[in-house]
Amino acid sequence: MGQMSANIFGVILALTALTVDARLYRWVDEHGNVQYSDSAPSGNVRDLTELDQRALVRKRQEKKVSASELAQQAAKQKMTLEQERRDNALLQSFGRPEEIDVLRDRQLNAVDARVQTNKLRIQEAQDKLGRLTAQADALAKAGKMPNESLQADIASTRQELGVFDAEAKKMAAEITVIKERAEADKKRLLELRGAP
Secondary structure (H helix, E strand, O other): OHHHHHHHHHHHHHHHHHHHHOOEEEEEOOOOOEEEEOOOOOOOOEEEEEEOOOOOEEEEOOOOOOHHHHHHHHHHHHHHHHHHHHHHHHHHHOOOHHHHHHHHHHHHHHHHHHHHHHHHHHHHHHHHHHHHHHHHHHHHHOOOOOOHHHHHHHHHHHHHHHHHHHHHHHHHHHHHHHHHHHHHHHHHHHHHHOOO
């Protein structure tokens, strides 16, 4: 009887161990339905979780994040931090929207001074190009070919004019940005201060 009791006890112990170690799996299939099984699913499933017999989570499948998702998360976090920084700077720098207008006007005056300087340079380059092309035309009428130095001066002056024109466009864009940023900053300042 003692040997038989030991055998029965051993079988009960083995069955208990199997029951305790039994696993249950929970996941969401491709149709969005929650599924349960005692064996792990194959294929691509969502939210795979391993449960014990008491339905407690033993192990949760780590969600795999793609490189593009990580990059999006990082970009979003960077934008959030930048917005917080800008908000803090606005609150610390300005008490009223009118103060933003004062700063805008100072910035516009600085750009306008550069615009005026650039206009003078454009005018000087156009005058110089007019004189050089008049010389080349006079030589051409006399049946002579303009020398290399004159041709190089004409080409160089045209190139200068191209640079000055590009600067003028850049400054016009800068003026637009200053105005738009000032309006956005005034609106945001009012939001942060809780004004209607």
